[in-house]
Amino acid sequence: MFSRKGKGQKGVSFKLQFNLFFIFFAVALYSVILITALQQFTGITETISARLGIPIAIQAADLIDGDAFERLSQTLDIQDPYYEQTRLELWAKKESSGCLYLYTMAPVSDTVYRYIIDGSAPIEDPNDFSPLGTEEDISNYSQYVKQTMETQTPQSSRIDYSPEWGWVITAYAPIINSKGESVGFAGCDFRAENVYQQLWSRLLRQLAVSLVFMILGLIGHRYLVSRVDNMMDSIQKGSIEIKEYLNILENVSDGLFLLDSSLRIGPYYSTSLETIFNRKNLAGADINEILNSFLDKKSQMAAEEFFDAAFKSNIGWRYVSRLNPLKEIIAYFDNQDGGFTERHLQFDFRRLGDKKVERLFVVVHDTTEQKKLTEEVEKTRNENRHEMEMLQNILHVDPNTLLAFLESAKQDSDAINEGLRSAEQLTSGASPDYHILLNTIFRHSHSLKGDAELLDLAFLADQAEDLEQKVMAIRDAKNPTGEDFLPLTLSFSGLLSILETLNTIITKWFRLSDTFWGAGGGEINFLRDSLTKMALRLAARYGKEVDLIIAGLEDQNFKPDKHKAIRDILVQLVRNSVYHGIEMPEARKLSGKNECGRIEIQASITADNLRIVCRDDGGGIDGEAIKNQAIQGGIIAKEAAETMNEREKIMLIFHPGFSTAESSDLTAGKGVGLSLVKSRVKELRGKFSIKSRKGHYTEFILTFPLEGLINRAKTINATVS
Amino acid sequence: MTETELKATIKIVTEYFLNITNIPAVMGLPYIKKDTDLAFAYTGLIGISGARRGGVYYTAGKELLADFAQFILGEETLDEDALNDLVGEMTNTIAGNMREVFGATFLISVPIVLRGQIDTISMRLKPPVFIIPINWNEHTSHLAIGLE
Numbered sequence: 111m112f113s114r115k116g117k118g119q120k121g122v123s124f125k126l127q128f129n130l131f132f133i134f135f136a137v138a139l140y141s142v143i144l145i146t147a148l149q150q151f152t153g154i155t156e157t158i159s160a161r162l163g164i165p166i167a168i169q170a171a172d173l174i175d176g177d178a179f180e181r182l183s184q185t186l187d188i189q190d191p192y193y194e195q196t197r198l199e200l201w202a203k204k205e206s207s208g209c210l211y212l213y214t215m216a217p218v219s220d221t222v223y224r225y226i227i228d229g230s231a232p233i234e235d236p237n238d239f240s241p242l243g244t245e246e247d248i249s250n251y252s253q254y255v256k257q258t259m260e261t262q263t264p265q266s267s268r269i270d271y272s273p274e275w276g277w278v279i280t281a282y283a284p285i286i287n288s289k290g291e292s293v294g295f296a297g298c299d300f301r302a303e304n305v306y307q308q309l310w311s312r313l314l315r316q317l318a319v320s321l322v323f324m325i326l327g328l329i330g331h332r333y334l335v336s337r338v339d340n341m342m343d344s345i346q347k348g349s350i351e352i353k354e355y356l357n358i359l360e361n362v363s364d365g366l367f368l369l370d371s372s373l374r375i376g377p378y379y380s381t382s383l384e385t386i387f388n389r390k391n392l393a394g395a396d397i398n399e400i401l402n403s404f405l406d407k408k409s410q411m412a413a414e415e416f417f418d419a420a421f422k423s424n425i426g427w428r429y430v431s432r433l434n435p436l437k438e439i440i441a442y443f444d445n446q447d448g449g450f451t452e453r454h455l456q457f458d459f460r461r462l463g464d465k466k467v468e469r470l471f472v473v474v475h476d477t478t479e480q481k482k483l484t485e486e487v488e489k490t491r492n493e494n495r496h497e498m499e500m501l502q503n504i505l506h507v508d509p510n511t512l513l514a515f516l517e518s519a520k521q522d523s524d525a526i527n528e529g530l531r532s533a534e535q536l537t538s539g540a541s542p543d544y545h546i547l548l549n550t551i552f553r554h555s556h557s558l559k560g561d562a563e564l565l566d567l568a569f570l571a572d573q574a575e576d577l578e579q580k581v582m583a584i585r586d587a588k589n590p591t592g593e594d595f596l597p598l599t600l601s602f603s604g605l606l607s608i609l610e611t612l613n614t615i616i617t618k619w620f621r622l623s624d625t626f627w628g629a630g631g632g633e634i635n636f637l638r639d640s641l642t643k644m645a646l647r648l649a650a651r652y653g654k655e656v657d658l659i660i661a662g663l664e665d666q667n668f669k670p671d672k673h674k675a676i677r678d679i680l681v682q683l684v685r686n687s688v689y690h691g692i693e694m695p696e697a698r699k700l701s702g703k704n705e706c707g708r709i710e711i712q713a714s715i716t717a718d719n720l721r722i723v724c725r726d727d728g729g730g731i732d733g734e735a736i737k738n739q740a741i742q743g744g745i746i747a748k749e750a751a752e753t754m755n756e757r758e759k760i761m762l763i764f765h766p767g768f769s770t771a772e773s774s775d776l777t778a779g780k781g782v783g784l785s786l787v788k789s790r791v792k793e794l795r796g797k798f799s800i801k802s803r804k805g806h807y808t809e810f811i812l813t814f815p816l817e818g819l820i821n822r823a824k825t826i827n828a829t830v831s
Numbered sequence: 832m833t834e835t836e837l838k839a840t841i842k843i844v845t846e847y848f849l850n851i852t853n854i855p856a857v858m859g860l861p862y863i864k865k866d867t868d869l870a871f872a873y874t875g876l877i878g879i880s881g882a883r884r885g886g887v888y889y890t891a892g893k894e895l896l897a898d899f900a901q902f903i904l905g906e907e908t909l910d911e912d913a914l915n916d917l918v919g920e921m922t923n924t925i926a927g928n929m930r931e932v933f934g935a936t937f938l939i940s941v942p943i944v945l946r947g948q949i950d951t952i953s954m955r956l957k958p959p960v961f962i963i964p965i966n967w968n969e970h971t972s973h974l975a976i977g978l979e
Contacts, residue, residue, distance in 0.1 A: 406881050408935045442880040442938040448945075448955050450880035450938060530862035531962075547860075592858035592964075593841070596834050599861040603959040606863060 132331055136324055143320050151313045152269060156279060156302075158309075160266035163281030163300035166207040168264055170229070170296035173199050174214060176287035179294055183216035183226050186243040193227060193242060200229020209298045210278065213240060214285060216294035220256070221249045226294060251280065258282040259292040269302055277306045365474030371421050371467070373397045386455065386476050388443045404441040404453075420459060423467045434459060454481040497615050500569070504612070507565045508636045512616055515561050518674040519609055522554035526602060529554075530595070544590060549766045551598070552581050553786050557674075558605075560681040560783075564640045566647065570608055577601045637677060638663055641684055645709060648688040655695055655706040656688055662713035672819050675790040682783040683724040683810055684709060691728030691808050701805065703727065718816055725809040731802040733759035740765070760800055764788040794819060832883070832961065832978045836933075837861075840887060841963055843928045844974050847921070848967045852902040859964030864975060868962065870945075871972060873914055875922025877929065878940035878955055885957035885978035887929070888945075889922050895970035919944040 178192045187193070204212035211230040215223040225240035240246075248255055251267050258265045264283040271277050279302045285294040356378070359366060365383035368376035377393045384390050387400055397417070402410050412435035419430045436457035443451045453476060460471040504512060529550045559574035580598040584590045638660045649656035668676055692698075692707030699705050709726045737759045740746045745765050766785040787810075791798050796814035801807075841858050848856035870890035877887045891899075896914050899921075900906060909917065922942040930939045956977025963974040 404938075406936055406938055440881075444878070444938070444940045446941055446943070448876040448878040448886060448940055448943045450878055450884075450940060452880065527862050527865070530860045533860040592860050593838065595860045596837055599863065599961060600832075600834055600837070603863055603961070606959060 128335065129331075132334075136327060140320060140324055144317065147313050147316060151309050154309055156266070156269050158302075158305045160279060160281060162305075163209065163279055163298045164264045164266055164283070166203070166209050166212065166300070167281040167283035167296050167298040169207075170200055170203055170212050170214070170298060171283035171285050173203065174227070174285045174294075174296060176285050176291075176293055179214065179216070179226060179285050180287050182242070183224070183294060188242050196227050197229055200227060201232060202229075204229050204298075207298075210275065210301045211299040212296070214294055214296050215246070215248075215255075216285075217259070218245055221247060221252050223248050223255065223294075254280070254282055255295060258284050258295050262286060262292055269306070275299070275301070277302045363476070365472075365476070367392070367472050367474075368462070369397055369417075369470040369472055371469070373417055375400075376469070382476075383474065386453065386474050388451070401436075404443050405439065406442075409435060409439060417470075420461070420470055421467045423461075423463075423465065427461055431459065452478070454478045496611070497618070500611060501615055503567065503569060504565075504615070507567075507640075509616065511565065511636045511640075512612075514670070514673060515565055516609065516613055516616065518561060518677075519558050521674075522558040523602070523606055523609060525554045526551050530599065530602075544584065548581050548585050549785075552578060553766075553789065555581070555605075556682075556783065556786055557678050560678060560685065560786075561674075563647075563685070564637070564644050564677065564681050566640070566643060570605075570612070573601070573605045573608055577605055637673075637680070641680060641711070644681070645684050645688055648685060649692070649707070652689065653694060654688065654692050656692055656709060657706050658684065658709045658711070660711045663711065667820055669819060672794065675794050678790045679722075679787050679812065680711065680724070682787045684711075686783055687724065687726035687728060687808070691726035691730075693729050697729075715816070715820075720814045720816055720819060722812045722814075723809060724812075725807060727807050730804040730806055730808050731760050731763070731800070732804055736760060736762050757800075760802065832976065836883070836978070837961060837963075837976060839932050840929065840976055841965075841974065843925055843932060844889065844963075844965055847924060847928065848899075848965075852899065852968070854968050856965050856967035858974075859966055859971070861961050861963045864956075864958075864960035864962045864977070870975075873918040874945045875918045875925075875942050876945055876955060877922060877926045877942045879929075879933075879937055879978060880940075881938040882936040883978040885976075886940075886955035887925075887977075888956070888975045889918070889925060889965075889972065890975070891918060891921075891972035892970070895967065895972050898968055898970060915944050915946065 174196060175192070178196075182190055182193055200212050200214070211228075213228040213230055214226045216226050218224050222245055225244045225246065226242060228240045228242075230240070254265045254267045257263075262284045264281060266282070267280045269277055269279045279300050281298045281300060283296045283298075284292045285296060287293045359378060359380040362380050363382050365380055365386040367379035367383055370376065373396055375392045375395050375397060379392055383392060388404075389395075389400070392400075398410070398414060401413050405413065416430070416433055416435055419425050419433065434457065436455070438454070438456050441453045441455050443453065445451055456475040456477055458473040458475070461467050462469040462471055507515075529547050533544070533547055555574050555577045559571050559578070562568075562571035562574060577598065580601045584594050584598060587594050641660060642658045645656050645658040687709045688707075692709070693701070693703075695705035698707065707726060707728055709724070712723045712725075714721050733756045737746075737751045737754060740762045741748050741751050745762065751759075764784045764787070787798070791812060791814075794814045795818075796812055798810060798812045801809040801811065845856040845858060848854065870888070871892045873893070873896055874888055874890040879885050879887060893914060896917050897909055900909050900913075900917055903917070903920075919942065922944070926939050926942045929937070933939065956975060957979045958977060960975050960977035963976065965972045965974050
């Protein structure tokens with residue numbers, strides 16, 4: 111109902127306020143009408159009366175001879191024939207014009223005038239109250255007289271009422287002598303009774319009509335109040351609805367808004383929308399402009415096409431809604447600091463309007479938190495799965511060995527990266543020589559690959575192999591450029607990524623080593639076992655049979671920083687023997703050998719040296735074949751090769767890039783393995799020699815100074831035992 | 832990061848130098864950025880999101896910028912602010928060209944100029960970060976690309 115006060119609220123009710131205001135307004139209005147009417151009434155009466163009186167006063171003044179009048183006013187001689195003659199003319203004028211009195215006066219002082227000729231009555235009339243020379247104080251109306259005399263223009267007074275003469279107005283006209291001076295005035299008292307009465311009755315009618323209307327207004331007030339009451343109820347209800355609507359918009363977490371056909375956001379939208387769109391004041395904003403700020407071009411174009419179709423009522427909504435490209439999107443908001451904030455948003459659209467699509471109702475649901483959580487869970491799950499798969503592949507390796515491998519792999523990878531980094535100086539030259547750099551990368555990659563194969567880490571060996579292939583591609587290119595190195599660096603980054611994952615796994619799982627890997631048997635024992643397994647794997651890969659016998663290694667207590675070099679040497683020698691030395695079983699059988707090849711590694715301590723002998727009972731080294739291959743590969747000039755003795759020919763196998771393999775693969779063919787052996791032997795300040803008999807055997811004899819290589823205590827104990 | 836994407840990004844930078852100065856810029860051998868690697872004194876960073884996430888930065892020394900300024904501004908003597916503005920302008924153009932090439936699927940940020948904020952750079956770029964030496968007019972600068 112029409113009570114706008116809430117519970118407990120104090121003060122005057124709105125209804126009472128409205129009533130009081132209405133009554134006050136009505137009374138004030140009527141008062142204004144009344145005052146205005148009275149003012150108009152007086153003004154109109156004065157105007158009409160003046161218009162009637164002034165011509166009579168002018169005509170009276172025209173009857174007067176100014177000079178004669180001046181004389182008469184000075185002599186006051188009643189016997190002057192001009193006096194009587196003029197008085198009669200004035201009287202006749204008064205009678206014919208219908209004015210109340212018609213007379214003339216001349217000044218005595220500013221406020222005292224004297225009657226000169228009074229034409230108001232015949233001479234015998236007892237009403238002739240103003241004989242010649244009668245003085246009168248004119249203070250009450252001196253302003254009109256003064257103005258008439260000074261301006262020499264006719265004037266009229268305000269309307270005045272007296273019980274004796276009723277409503278009277280006086281008109282004044284100046285009497286001017288031959289010198290042009292005002293010597294007096296002719297006054298005409300005009301009875302305004304008739305005019306006044308006519309206007310008064312008209313005013314009364316107007317007031318009566320106003321009063322009637324006011325009464326009708328008061329009667330209508332009740333009806334009006336009732337209407338206002340209903341209206342206020344309606345407004346109140348509407349206000350509550352709007353308030354509730356705004357309340358919802360303020361608190362809903364989704365972005366809600368209406369989109370008009372010009373693709374602009376309506377004036378009311380949910381507060382969350384500003385957070386979702388990362389901007390304020392969205393009312394009237396162009397939706398395409400907003401979307402363009404966080405979508406890629408492809409999505410922007412799809413959205414524009416969708417909006418175009420959405421407002422075409424002749425295209426079915428079922429079809430259009432299926433095209434919604436914003437159903438599930440990722441919005442990228444530029445943080446202006448070189449980064450982006452990502453939001454996962456879902457847009458839902460509904461058409462509004464009967465026949466024509468007037469607006470789209472849009473709901474934007476921000477699913478960022480859920481998506482991030484899901485992604486995080488999925489990422490962790492994938493990482494764990496990946497780690498578990500990798501873990502399965504490394505479980506067979508002693509964790510200490512793995513750590514040592516990772517350490518050496520890190521050194522290799524650092525050396526490769528450092529090689530690339532230091533090439534900046536090379537690239538500034540006109541035609542840089544990348545030969546040494548490529549050999550360095552190859553050697554480190556090969557070392558890493560050898561270790562990976564030793565540990566049966568095929569996934570890592572494959573990646574190292576890929577890197578080597580990239581190196582070879584550059585080596586084969588004419589005048590390689592920086593761009594030619596991109597595949598190599600990409601492959602290298604893949605290798606780093608695997609090493610990083612391995613490192614993560616080992617760090618994570620290392621604490622479980624006792625449980626999973628047991629106490630471990632020492633690195634050398636592990637190396638022995640790994641070499642054996644590697645030899646078997648490689649032999650199986652090429653359809654060969656091999657028996658690897660290792661003796662004496664377990665007694666050696668290599669210093670930790672020397673493990674890597676020893677391991678590299680043994681791995682490369684075993685690989686070399688399996689691939690190049692040991693023949694295929696059929697060939698061995700034909701030459702009267704056991705189908706299963708034999709590789710022996712024998713380590714022993716002499717006075718100051720460690721001696722390692724690696725011997726295989728394979729096909730031996732064909733010096734002539736090596737020489738020819740070296741000539742063919744451009745490693746040595748033909749002329750120089752012709753003067754080589756058998757030993758020199760065989761030593762060519764240690765030259766970087768030399769290989770007798772017909773094609774390169776994971777194990778051989780790149781001419782790196784024995785080159786690596788040579789560089790490792792050099793690192794350990796060792797020496798090597800080769801013995802070989804074609805068709806029977808090959809023997810590598812390596813000698814290293816014990817100083818710095820072996821922990822002495824263990825060696826002595828071993829020797830004693 | 833694919834080889835094609837790397838090549839396209841490098842081409843944007845080398846062509847920028849060539850177009851402005853008519854002197855070719857040549858890329859050196861790419862390598863992987865280590866945590867200890869430092870940028871040059873002036874660096875502009877561009878964030879990338881969308882189909883790939885990460886960033887690209889271009890970093891150069893005073894000598895290169897002063898030399899380059901002659902071509903673009905006609906003056907060599909530049910104060911600290913002007914050098915920062917210049918590297919910002921260079922990065923802005925590179926970012927604009929990247930939008931042309933990758934805009935269909937990548938979001939390229941408004942570039943920012945960094946003053947020794949190596950941590951910020953590391954934070955924005957996703958490892959592995961490829962460092963591409965860019966050699967121009969006997970000066971070396973680096974383009975670093977680190978995208979998932």
